[in-house]
Amino acid sequence: xxxxxxxxxxxxxxxxxxxxxxxxxxxxxxxxxxxxxxxxxxxxxxxxxxxxxxxxxxxxxxxxxxxxxxxxxxxxxxxxxxxxxxxxxxxxxxxxxxxxxxxxxxxxxxxxxxxxxxxxxxxxxxxxxxxxxxxxxxxxxxxxxxxxxxxxxxxxxxxxxxxxxxxxxxxxxxxxxxxxxxxxxxxxxxxxxxxxxxxxxxxxxxxxxxxxxxxxxxxxxxxxxxxxxxxxxxxxxxxxxxxxxxxxxxxxxxxxxxxxxxxxxxxxxxxxxxxxxxxxxxxxxxxxxxxxxxxxxxxxxxxxxxxxxxxxxxxxxxxxxxxxxxxxxxxxxxxxxxxxxxxxxxxxxxxxxxxxxxxxxxxxxxx
Ligand code: MG
Ligand code: ZN
Numbered sequence: 001x002x003x004x005x006x007x008x009x010x011x012x013x014x015x016x017x018x019x020x021x022x023x024x025x026x027x028x029x030x031x032x033x034x035x036x037x038x039x040x041x042x043x044x045x046x047x048x049x050x051x052x053x054x055x056x057x058x059x060x061x062x063x064x065x066x067x068x069x070x071x072x073x074x075x076x077x078x079x080x081x082x083x084x085x086x087x088x089x090x091x092x093x094x095x096x097x098x099x100x101x102x103x104x105x106x107x108x109x110x111x112x113x114x115x116x117x118x119x120x121x122x123x124x125x126x127x128x129x130x131x132x133x134x135x136x137x138x139x140x141x142x143x144x145x146x147x148x149x150x151x152x153x154x155x156x157x158x159x160x161x162x163x164x165x166x167x168x169x170x171x172x173x174x175x176x177x178x179x180x181x182x183x184x185x186x187x188x189x190x191x192x193x194x195x196x197x198x199x200x201x202x203x204x205x206x207x208x209x210x211x212x213x214x215x216x217x218x219x220x221x222x223x224x225x226x227x228x229x230x231x232x233x234x235x236x237x238x239x240x241x242x243x244x245x246x247x248x249x250x251x252x253x254x255x256x257x258x259x260x261x262x263x264x265x266x267x268x269x270x271x272x273x274x275x276x277x278x279x280x281x282x283x284x285x286x287x288x289x290x291x292x293x294x295x296x297x298x299x300x301x302x303x304x305x306x307x308x309x310x311x312x313x314x315x316x317x318x319x320x321x322x323x324x325x326x327x328x329x330x331x332x333x334x335x336x337x338x339x340x341x342x343x344x345x346x347x348x349x350x351x352x353x354x355x356x357x358x359x360x361x362x363x364x365x366x367x
Contacts, residue, residue: 026344027293027343027363031343033246033292034246034291035112035360035364036295037089037249037251037295037297038253038279038294039250040275041129041298042258042259042303042330043257043298044302044305045301045333046301046307046323047268047305050269050272055276056273059279064344065339066339066347067338068339068350070297070334070352070355072299073352074094074095074097075096079329080299081097081300082146083134083138084096085299086100086134086299088353088357089354089356090111090139091109091111091138093354094352094353099144100137100142100145100146100148100152101139101142101143108142112248113125113161114140114160115361115366116246119245119366122205123160123161123248124164124236124239124240125164125166126164126232126278127167128217128252128255129166129216130167130171131156131164132171136252139250140156140159143155150171150176153171156172157184163235163236164210165232166211166213166218168215168216169213172212185210189207190207192212193210197231203242211232217258218255220267220270221270221271222266229251229253230280233249237285251282259271265325268323269323286341290341292342293339293340293364295347295360297335297356298335298336300331300335301335303326303329304325304326306323306324308323309322343364
């Protein structure tokens with residue numbers, strides 16, 4: 001019986017090895033040079049599924065050959081917030097809710113972005129929240145509590161970030177300590193644009209680029225944010241891909257979470273559709289370029305969202321979806337992970353959120 005099973009396994013492996021295309025599809029054939037990590041904050045399976053019912057065309061999610069699930073529990077509670085969630089991804093350490101780039105003992109831990117820069121890669125961060133908000137902050141800063149957004153901003157000029165785009169201008173210019181951080185960013189080599197997502201005639205790797213386009217969060221899609229997220233993603237790729245050593249880019253659809261907190265299905269759906277556009281930009285780049293690992297996931301689910309059948313006078317209508325919510329907060333469900341490119345296969349299975357850090361390193365051949 002055992003030997004029989006072994007024979008089947010060998011046959012499958014040999015057939016696989018003979019089929020180069022199969023190996024390529026799962027990214028088992030080489031190491032990644034670049035990593036694009038896209039985080040849909042609060043995007044559980046129902047939120048991602050909404051793109052299939054309310055979006056236009058086949059969602060980018062469908063283009064991933066490898067799917068996994070991660071467990072989100074932080075160190076101190078059962079349900080995570082975005083700070084502990086992003087810190088698990090960025091440092092490989094599970095931590096307590098509100099922790100930014102620090103472990104459970106508030107010790108600063110090196111992030112994948114910092115490691116990438118040290119190895120000579122270029123780095124970028126994009127968010128539709130303030131750039132100092134929990135998710136992006138966990139990649140470049142280290143503070144015990146997420147609400148220290150002015151302290152987080154003060155760490156950006158010295159952080160090894162080469163491109164950033166998002167909101168949060170007021171944490172740089174209207175501070176309690178009266179400092180203006182814009183000159184400090186410029187001294188650190190940044191060209192900072194606070195009025196529009198204008199692309200320079202030519203991106204130069206000798207320069208760094210920052211866009212701070214709202215006082216705090218960027219406008220909602222429903223309030224005219226337009227193509228900020230997919231366009232900033234494309235701009236970052238145009239710039240970062242000039243680096244022969246590779247790059248690390250994190251892109252966050254920050255407001256899927258905010259729609260969930262508001263139990264506002266339309267808000268969630270518009271933000272998911274926008275996030276999916278950024279996913280497509282990343283995939284299009286990776287497909288052409290060939291050496292890029294694309295990972296899409298969320299930190300946690302928000303709202304306990306469900307794609308329920310509409311109910312009219314106690315009658316369920318299975319032909320009409322009316323999303324419902326079970327909480328104004330986050331939920332504990334496992335979270336999908338989508339992977340494409342070299343190292344994608346590493347993301348199959350069920351694992352802890354902080355394993356995503358090591359899996360990205362493994363994909364890059366750093367581990
Ligand atoms: Mg976030
Ligand atoms: Zn939240």
